[in-house]
Amino acid sequence: MKNEDLYNYVLRLGDDSLILGQRLGEWCGHGPILEEDIAMTNISLDLIGQAMSLLDYAGVLDGQGKDHDALAFLRFENEYRNALLLEQPNGDFANTMMRQFLFDAFRKPLYEKLLESTDMQIAAIAEKSLKETRYHLKHTSEWVIRLGDGTDESHQRAQTALDLLWRYTDELFFQTEEDTTLISLGMVPSMSEIKAEWSKTVLSVLEEATLVIPTNNWQFEGGRRGMHSEHLGFLLADLQYMQRAYPNMKW
Amino acid sequence: MKTMDLQELEKRFQEKIDKEIKIEPNDWMPDEYRKTLIRQISQHAHSEIVGMLPEGNWITRAPNLRRKAVLLAKVQDEAGHGLYLYSSVETLGADREATIDDLHSGKAKYSSIFNYPAVTWADIGTIGWLVDGAAIMNQVALCRCSYGPYARGMVKICKEESFHQRQGFESLVTLCNGTPTQKAMAQDAMNRFWWPALMMFGPSDDESPNSAQSMKWKIKRFSNDELRQSFVDATVPQAEILGLTIPDPNLKWNEETGHYDFSPINWDEFWQVVNGNGPCNKERIEARTKAKEEGMWVREAAMAYAEKRALKKTA
Amino acid sequence: MSNREWPLWEVFIRSKQGLNHKHVGSLRAPDATLALENARDVYTRRSEGISIWVVESNYVHASDPSDADSLFEPSDTKVYRHPTFYEVPDGIKHM
Ligand SMILES: [Fe+2]
Ligand SMILES: [Fe+2]
């Protein structure tokens, strides 16, 4: 492998986009109102586009001639490196928006830093993706605020979503030993910087939304190491269905 | 302003239509014209939205990321089309949510094609090719409809539709040049979708009583049978390129008429499906009703927030 | 049906720098912020615009078509407002 450390890093980025894009795609045709149906599909499309670029690059770093499809469709469950947060089921609209918001608030500062990466390819992907992610974050922040500070019911649902999803947020900032090498080479930022930015955004939006961070801060992790929740298997059963049922065909 | 009697107004209205002057929202129009348009445009809008479901159910299972993105973008376009159309219904004084409630109660109809299941990946290509193809045939004609907002909406929709049919055809080309399994999958989809696609143009001319008036008002420019024939004529050569067999033993070129002859359509099936007895009518309406009901608290929350904000501003 | 459905907004888009905003359609939104975002998602999926205006439909006032005669026909006879009304001797340039 050409650059295993960077490969692992890019794979995590690509899998995050892929799995969340897949999840959001489930909403298409079922949104709470047409306008928002279209908005969620736009975010899903952006994420799938990002997944294609990132996984293609991962394939290059891997050096075995794999393209984005080979990586997206033909790995085993424990080879996916997405954070657990992103494979969680959509739940209701509050849950979907909260999941997306917590992720966007992480992705935006991350892409801002990756823009300065000494790896040109990563910098280029970050540049395109950052524009998309800024908009996602704006949109999901608007919604978290409206749901939190809307009706009693929406507040309750938004708070429930936050309580449920908060447990998966620490994992977003997962960093390996190998990452420190990449950091010292200026290829990727240190996660502590990203977390500081993330906390700032999250705290201010949640405050405006009148939502409170759960007091129990017990955190789950595992996705980054390939240890997933029960949900990923079902997601992959759909995602991989065609490639597994009809191997080696072009579509 | 001097008051005109109804006859005079109707006469002037028809003169405008005859002179190809578009009717705009605030212009005087006969009640029946308004009603016909509300019915037709909202049915069209419902078709776009319900039409998202059969294809939408393949988004999570698309065979590669390119096809997934294309399918998402395509189904999203249909949501946009529904929205443009609801937007023109609203210019006629109808309320979008009320027309949607009519869809859910079964009072309003939508294109019967979407009551057929999409069971294999080949169905997705076939829907793009045949179903969007048939829709385009209809919609291109509607771009010249006498009602301004509908005609303009159609122009916008037709521009977007052109990629729908192409992506479907492209997908089928891949299957038909692929393995025998893929080719068989494509033929199977063709066998199931051909007749329902022909039914999309609606009952034959002698069975559609409202047609004459709609033609006179230039809401419609071509009859159902004319459009259906154009579709068959355009599609048969495309099927030949794919190497797919059209499931009609009587299909053949007629030198005299310059058109393809084809077997009579099974109108019993058509009416059964229109009236709720298609394979998926129940699922489609349930899915749409569920989306609206489960979205209620979301829409209410956003309204409540907006009202709170407005109060704060004025306070 | 709930009477708390979102209000209707008219959407205007500037397709490129130097052109006026043009009416493209309408949509539903709870407030101006989301109306703008929805307009972006609904009406500019194919790079149709670089700037968006939204106006709540309630606030649009339209002239009455039955007054069209008295509103617009009087100007038809004021041909002297158009440059072609005036004759200019041959050979005059830049006018
Ligand atoms: Fe459409
Ligand atoms: Fe279409």
Ligand SMILES: [Fe+2]
């Ligand atoms: Fe259509």
